[in-house]
Amino acid sequence: MKINGPHQTNFNPYKNILQKQANIKKEVNKQDQIEISNEAKQLQGNDKVSEKRAAYVQSIKNQVESGEYQVDPEKTAKKMIEFWSNKL
DSSP states (O other): OOOTTTTTTOTTHHHHHHHHHHHEEEEHHHOOOOOOOHHHHHHHHHTTTOOHHHHHHHHHHHHHHHHHOOOOHHHHHHHHHHHHHHOO
């Protein structure tokens, strides 16, 4: 058996550590990226409220503030029954 000592050309005890450090540096340089689909972009654009809807909501707010807003209990009950019967 021949032993050449620590000065062998193929022997580097720190090789694994150097390789790990190089890999970590490569990972650090990576940046997060995000890609938004066309459908998602369209959905983001739909958050604009139409003028008709805004006027309707404002009229309800005014009625509530003035105390004139009346809730129809039968209509509310029907909507609740429809909602929960479709969930089952």
